[in-house]
Amino acid sequence: MPVRVPVLLPYPFAGPFDYLCPPELDLQPGDIVLVPLNRRAELGVVWDESGLPDGLASASAPPVPAHKLKPVTARMDGPPIPRTLRRFVDWVAAYTLSPPGLVLAMAMRAHSVKPETVPVGWVRSGSNEAVARDTPARGRVLAVLADGRPRPTAALAREAEVSAGVIRSMGALGLLREAPIDQPAPFALPDIDHQAADLSPNQASVADTLGEMVRARRFQPVLLDGVTGSGKTETYLEAIAACIADGRQALVLLPEIALSSQWLQRFARRFGTEPAIWHSELGSARRRVTWRAVSNGEAPVVVGARSALFLPFPDLGLVIVDEEHETAFKQEDGVTYHARDMAVVRARLANAPAVLVSATPSLETLHNVEQGRYRHLTLLSRHGGARLPSVSAIDMREFPPERGRFLSPRLIQAAADTMRAGEQAMLFLNRRGYAPLTLCRTCGHRISCPNCTAWLVEHRARKQLCCHHCGHTEAVPVHCPECQAENSLTPIGPGVERITEEARETFPDARILVMASDTLPGPKSAAEAVRRIADREVDLVIGTQIVAKGWHFPGLTLVGVVDADLGLGGGDLRAAERTVQLLHQVAGRAGRAQAPGQVLLQTYTPEHPVMQALVANDFGRFMQREAAERRPGHWPPYGRLAALIVSADSATDADHAANALGRCAPRGDGIEVLGPAPAPLAILRGRHRRRLLLRTRRDTAVQPILVHWLHQWRQTTPSPRSVIVDVDVDPISFL
Structure with a gap:
């Protein structure tokens, strides 16, 4: 009887398709194969006969008769998709009610139909040496190759000072032969003894606990929390060291890949080399190399965005989710999933610890701790004796800015004093562009997006109005589109560009750096910004939420929040939780070294529980209050x-x-x-x-x-x- 195999294709089908397995292939689950689909050849994965795990499988259609099945065309070279990843794909598909093929597509994006090519070079063949030396040019080629190391044509021609034609003619005469060039491992093995961290007793105790969990090779979710600047990263790097020593792979998820620059510096300082990186900005060639290195076990540590969850780790020993509270871990397009929650599932399937890290844990994670599902480890104080910053609210009703301005005199004075003392200041506003709304003074018309129910945001630097939801752009009009009044359009409200304009006028001598997704489009630009701040080439940092993400700026002592009330409006269930997390993280950028830090919140509602919690530095009590409000109505996490x-x-x-x-x-x-x-x-x-x-x-x-x-x-x-x-x-x- 012909053997049928289920093959899952990376398309939105309800499940695997059956194909016939040619006897010579002997296919096993996980093998990557080439199969016919309509009139095309497509990559797929031989899938497991078992259904979806945890009782989430739906009823399947009756099998197609064998005489109607097509045979598998070929099995692709390279390692198969590990069983743990196949189970993870099934689990994510069942939980999110997504077609499993779409989930598989996230795990297959870097795979190519083309086989991996092994570079070749030239070596001496050992024959006709006398003939080979009958010209000086050939003699020089043989002399260069005397060490036995193969060289590609261009490099050999350059070293021997001959033309490429000489080398090819020697190959045609049999004087040289091709040989594969040994390639170094794409990622060096981190040295766990390179530079051990100087941990406090509290940090060392937590690091030892995490290391024991890694060595136990058992699934255990754990929350690692601590105040901003308490050294959470340095502590969990020791867990990564334990994982490397155990011969297993570690995965670190970051909410924003722009964060990777400073994180990579810390990793390299600890281990003497950089880890593998995985994010959308990698070129296709680098993605293929990284994917294969992970699959072969040649990438001991991977740091990446949420999509790194779908890499083919053969022996995953540790999963870390840094800044686990971040909403950036939720994917909204395509397969809708939360990377934090799926990371816990990935760790469970791999029998590995899952470490969720945050100074402001989400209410969902705190609830799991409360219910005993997650273990709780805490770092109690800032590292190196640094103190938490003082936080105070500026009541904008009592200390309003000048007309047409947005910075209170109190904040202006504090920033001026800080920069005069040779220290750095930061202004934070979580709103891109110049102004969130453009209004006609004559008729009151508000310019909106033609494709969305949203106002167009002015980006003055680009001289455009832009929709942040669909990407629609248009030039700023001279006439009102409604009443045709000329030069009647005016920007309403501030964006980060407008605050920068005001800051340049207020502090004309200050060296200003803007940190926003518009100005820092990728890791390289973020790394350069971090370098400039660390080297004291910047006096004033102005940024959006990107500045709240775990940066360590020792010279920064003042943080001013331009609009602390932003985000509290509307009926969003998590509005207050998100706001307190964001502002607490922003505040944590101040005073991370010896100089004390100060945080000023510009607000029209200083009596709001969020402002009170920030001023009192009592995140825990605020979350207890938030939980008490959600519990009676059975709102998440209840x-x-x-x-x-x-x-x-x-x-x-x-x-x-x-x-x-x-x-x-x-x-x-x-x-x-x-x-x-x-x-x-x-x-x-x-x-x-x-x-x-x-x-x-x-x-x-x-x-x-x-x-x-x-x-x-x-x-x-x-x-x-x-x-x-x-x-x-x-x-x-x-x-």
Whole structure:
């Protein structure tokens, strides 16, 4: 009987397709194969016969008769996809209700149909030596190759001072032969004894505990928290050392790849070499090299963005999620998943510890600690005797800025005093561009995006109005689009560019550096910015949320938050939690060395619990208050949420589909459906959006409910092809 094998393809199919296995291939699960699909040849992975784990598998279709199956074309060279990664792909697909092929695509992006080429060079053949030396040019070639080391044509020609034609003719005569050139390992093995960290007793105790967990080779999630500047990175680097010593691989996830520059410096200082890096800015050739090195076990440590979770680690021994509270770990497009939560699953499948690191842990992680699911390790004080900064609020009702300005006189004076003392200051505003809104003074028209329900943001440096949701741009008009009044448009509110303009006028002699995604597009530019700050080439740093991400600037002693109230408005469930985390992290950039730090919060609501918690430096009590507010209503983490976002080309189709979904909504004890209602961004990229929200008790699995709900809707409500329903399990954003 012919042997059939399931092959999962990196496309949005419901599951693997069956193919026939030619006897000569002897395929095993995990093998990467080339298979026919329609009239194309496609890469796929021989998948496991078992269904999805943890009882999340859905009913499968009956098998296709063997006479209708096509044979596998070829097995690709290289290591197979490890079983732990295959199980992880299945788990993520089942949890997020995504096609498993789309999840596999994230693990296969760096793989190529082309086989890896081994570079070759020339060596002496050992024959006809006398003939080979009949010309001086050939003699020089043989002399260069006397050490037996193969050289490529260009390098050999350069060393022997001959033309490439001489070398090729010697090869044609049999005087030289080709030989593979040995390639150094793409990533050096970190030296765990290179420069051991000078840890405090508290840090050493935590590092020893983490090391024991690594050596135990058991799954154990743990929260590592501590105040900003307490040396969390240096402490968990010792856990990485234990993992390297144990011969296993370590994975470190960072929320923003721009953070990698300073992190890599710390890693190199500790281990004498850099780790493998994985993020979207890597070139395709480097991605292939890194992917294969990880798969071969030749990349002992990988640091990367959330997509690094899907690399083919054969023996993953430690997973670290730095700044675990960051919402940047949630992927919103394509497969919707939270990298923090999936990292814990990845570690469980690999029998490895998962270390979640933060000075401001998320309420979900704190709840898991409270329930005994996660272990809790704490660093109690700043490293090296540095003190926490003092935090105070500037009531903007009592100390308003000048008309048309945004910096309070108190903040201006503090910044001037700081720079006069030879220290560095920072102004923080979490808003890109020059102004978030452009308004006509004559008719009140507000310039909005033609594709989204959002205002266009002015970027004065680029002389453009830009939508931060769909990327639409247009030139700043001279006339109002509504009333045609000339030169009547005015910017409303500040963005980081406008604060920079004000700072240049206020501090004309200050050396100013702007840190935002517009000015620091990648790791290289971020590294240069960090160098300039560390070398005291900058007096005043002005930045968006990128400046809140774990930087260590010893000369920075003042942080001024321009608009501390930003982010508290609207009905976002996590607005207060996010704001206190962000501002606490920003405040933590001040006073990280011996000089004391100061933080000033410009606010119109100094009595708000967020401001009170920041001034009192009492993050723990604030989170207790936040938990008490969410617990009675079964809001996360004390309940489960799943969002269904209906989108269509027209408002009518979106309303019809959303209302039909609402009529099919599940009912039962502990189950509630909110909506349908227009999403806050009711139009996004030209598509009309409606939202329904499923809320259940914490002990209720939402996936079976969602599968049944969507199945019933599809059976009863035919919809136009333009209608799409996206599912977001455990939503973070409610836009």
